[in-house]
Amino acid sequence: xxxxxxxxxxxxxxxxxxxxxxxxxxxxxxxxxxxxxxxxxxxxxxxxxxxxxxxxxxxxxxxxxxxxxxxxxxxxxxxxxxxxxxxxxxxxxxxxxxxxxxxxxxxxxxxxxxxxxxxxxxxxxxxxxxxxxxxxxxxxxxxxxxxxxxxxxxxxxxxxxxxxxxxxxxxxxxxxxxxxxxxxxxxxxxxxxxxxxxxxxxxxxxxxxxxxxxxxxxxxxxxxxxxxxxxxxxxxxxxxxxxxxxxx
Amino acid sequence: xxxxxxxxxxxxxxxxxxxxxxxxxxxxxxxxxxxxxxxxxxxxxxxxxxxxxxxxxxxxxxxxxxxxxxxxxxxxxxxxxxxxxxxxxxxxxxxxxxxxxxxxxxxxxxxxxxxxxxxxxxxxxxxxxxxxxxxxxxxxxxxxxxxxxxxxxxxxxxxxxxxxxxxxxxxxxxxxxxxxxxxxxxxxxxxxxxxxxxxxxxxxxxxxxxxxxxxxxxxxxxxxxxxxxxxxxxxxxxxxxxxxxxxxxxxxxxxxxxxxxxxxxxxxxxxxxxxxxxxxxxxxxxxxxxxxxxxxxxxxxxxxxxxx
Numbered sequence: 001x002x003x004x005x006x007x008x009x010x011x012x013x014x015x016x017x018x019x020x021x022x023x024x025x026x027x028x029x030x031x032x033x034x035x036x037x038x039x040x041x042x043x044x045x046x047x048x049x050x051x052x053x054x055x056x057x058x059x060x061x062x063x064x065x066x067x068x069x070x071x072x073x074x075x076x077x078x079x080x081x082x083x084x085x086x087x088x089x090x091x092x093x094x095x096x097x098x099x100x101x102x103x104x105x106x107x108x109x110x111x112x113x114x115x116x117x118x119x120x121x122x123x124x125x126x127x128x129x130x131x132x133x134x135x136x137x138x139x140x141x142x143x144x145x146x147x148x149x150x151x152x153x154x155x156x157x158x159x160x161x162x163x164x165x166x167x168x169x170x171x172x173x174x175x176x177x178x179x180x181x182x183x184x185x186x187x188x189x190x191x192x193x194x195x196x197x198x199x200x201x202x203x204x205x206x207x208x209x210x211x212x213x214x215x216x217x218x219x220x221x222x223x224x225x226x227x228x229x230x231x232x233x234x235x236x237x238x239x240x241x242x243x244x245x246x247x248x
Numbered sequence: 249x250x251x252x253x254x255x256x257x258x259x260x261x262x263x264x265x266x267x268x269x270x271x272x273x274x275x276x277x278x279x280x281x282x283x284x285x286x287x288x289x290x291x292x293x294x295x296x297x298x299x300x301x302x303x304x305x306x307x308x309x310x311x312x313x314x315x316x317x318x319x320x321x322x323x324x325x326x327x328x329x330x331x332x333x334x335x336x337x338x339x340x341x342x343x344x345x346x347x348x349x350x351x352x353x354x355x356x357x358x359x360x361x362x363x364x365x366x367x368x369x370x371x372x373x374x375x376x377x378x379x380x381x382x383x384x385x386x387x388x389x390x391x392x393x394x395x396x397x398x399x400x401x402x403x404x405x406x407x408x409x410x411x412x413x414x415x416x417x418x419x420x421x422x423x424x425x426x427x428x429x430x431x432x433x434x435x436x437x438x439x440x441x442x443x444x445x446x447x448x449x450x451x452x453x454x455x456x457x458x459x460x461x462x463x464x465x466x467x468x469x470x471x472x473x474x475x476x477x478x479x480x481x482x483x484x485x486x487x488x489x490x491x492x493x494x495x496x497x498x499x500x501x502x503x504x505x506x507x508x509x510x511x512x513x514x515x516x517x518x519x520x521x522x523x524x525x526x527x528x529x530x531x532x533x534x535x536x537x538x539x540x541x542x543x544x545x546x547x548x549x550x551x552x553x554x555x556x
Binding site: 040042 | 415507
C-alpha cells in the first residue's frame with residue numbers, strides 16, 4: 001500500500017487579471033522527501049509556494065497539503081507546516097529563548113513542551129550558554145540555523161524553505177544542509193528553493209518551473225540524463241533559457 | 249598609479265554594548281582596467297568597504313585612494329568620478345526609466361547622448377519600458393536600469409555591491425557578460441558577491457570573511473596554492489558515505505559538493521587507499537576520481553585555518 005502524498009497538486013493555477021502566474025501545475029511530494037523547487041526569477045515559484053502554504057487562494061485546480069485542502073482548510077495547513085526564508089527570519093530584538101517561546105506559543109505548544117524542547121535545541125546548536133542573548137547579536141550563519149530550528153520546532157509535517165542559504169558562507173551552508181537531512185530522516189518533508197545549483201544535487205527530486213509551468217521533474221541524476229547535461233547548472237540553463245515570459 | 253589602493257582600512261560599529269568589527273585592517277590594490285571581485289558571505293565587510301571607497305562612510309583608521317584621490321580629503325573629487333550601484337535598489341521609484349537616467353546624467357553635468365555608447369547594449373533591453381515607473385519594473389530590469397544610471401557619467405571606477413544576489417543562474421550569466429563588455433571599454437570594476445563560482449569570472453579576487461581578507465590573487469593563483477589532493481566521491485547513499493569518510497584518519501576534511509563529496513586527503517594517501525577503505529566499509533561501488541580544487545574549496549580551507 002502506498003502512502004498518500006504529503007503534497008498533492010492537480011492543474012493548480014493562479015491568475016492575476018489576464019496574467020497566469022502559475023499555469024496548471026501537477027505534482028506530488030512524498031513524506032520525508034527533500035523536494036527542490038527551482039525556477040528563474042519570475043517563473044512563478046513564490047506564487048505557487050504561497051498557495052501551498054495556504055496564504056493565497058488558487059484560481060482553479062486542486063491541491064492538498066498534509067491532507068488539507070488549499071481552498072477550505074488553510075488554517076489547518078498553517079498549523080501543520082513550518083516556513084523560513086532568508087528575509088523573514090527571527091525577531092532581532094528578542095533573545096534566542098524569547099523567539100522560540102514566541103513562535104512555539106503561536107503554534108499553541110504547551111509550556112512543558114517548549115521548556116523541554118528548548119533545552120534540547122540549545123544543546124544541539126551548542127548555544128546552552130547563549131539562550132538569553134539577543135538574536136540580532138548572532139552571526140548570520142547561526143541565525144539561519146536557528147531560524148530553521150524554530151521553523152521545525154512545533155514538529156510540522158512539512159517545512160517550506162525559501163532560499164534559506166542566500167549569502168551564507170560555504171561551511172555554514174553545508175552545516176545547514178546537514179540539519180535538513182536530519183529533519184528529513186526524522187520524517188519531516190522538506191520543500192526548498194535555492195539559487196545554488198550544487199544544493200539542487202542534495203535534493204531527492206527537483207522540479208524546474210518555466211513561465212508558470214513545471215517543465216521538468218525528476219531526480220538530479222534523471223534530469224542530467226534527460227537533458228544530456230554534465231551539471232544541474234547546465235540543466236537549469238537549458239530549461240530557463242526557453243522562457244518567453246521575460247523578467248528582462 | 250592603481251585605480252584603487254586600500255591600506256589597512258578599519259571600520260567598527262557600536263551595537264548596544266557590543267562592538268562589531270566590520271572591517272579589520274584590509275589592504276588591496278586594483279589596477280586600471282581590472283575586474284576585481286571581493287568574494288565573501290554576508291557579514292564579511294564587503295558593503296562597509298564599498299561605502300568607504302565611495303565616500304559614504306568614514307573609516308576609523310587606515311585609508312584609501314580612488315583614482316589617486318584620498319577617500320577622506322578628496323571626497324568631492326571621488327564622487328565626480330565613480331559610479332556606485334548599491335546592493336539595495338536605490339533609484340527613484342516614482343520616476344520613469346527615462347527620467348531616472350536623465351536625472352543622473354544631469355546631476356553629473358552630462359547628457360544621456362554624450363555617453364550613450366557606454367550604456368547602449370544594456371539600455372536597449374529596457375528601452376521598450378522607458379515610460380514605466382522604476383518602481384514597477386521587474387527585478388532584472390531594475391538591475392539593468394541601476395547599472396545604466398551608475399554608468400551614465402562615464403565613471404573611472406565602477407563599484408557594484410552584490411549585483412547578482414538573489415538573481416537566478418540565467419540572469420547572473422547575462423549580468424557577468426555585461427560586466428565583461430564594460431571592462432573591454434576600459435572601465436575599472438570592483439564587484440562584490442557571495443557566490444564563490446563568480447570568482448572565476450574576475451581578473452583578480454580577494455576572499456573575505458569576518459572583516460578580513462584571507463587571500464588575494466588571480467583565481468588561478470588561489471587554486472594553485474591549494475596544497476592538498478582532492479578526491480571526488482559518489483555512491484548510492486551519499487549521507488552514509490559522508491559519515492564513513494569523516495571517521496577516516498587519512499583525510500583533512502570531507503564535505504558535500506553538489507553531486508559528489510569532496511575529500512581533502514592527507515599527504516601520501518591516494519585513490520587506491522580510499523578504494524580499499526571504502527570497500528571495507530560497504531562502499532565498494534563508490535565512484536572515486538581526482539578533481540582540481542575550486543575557489544569554494546579554497547575558501548573553505550582558508551576558513552578552517554582561521555579557526556585553528
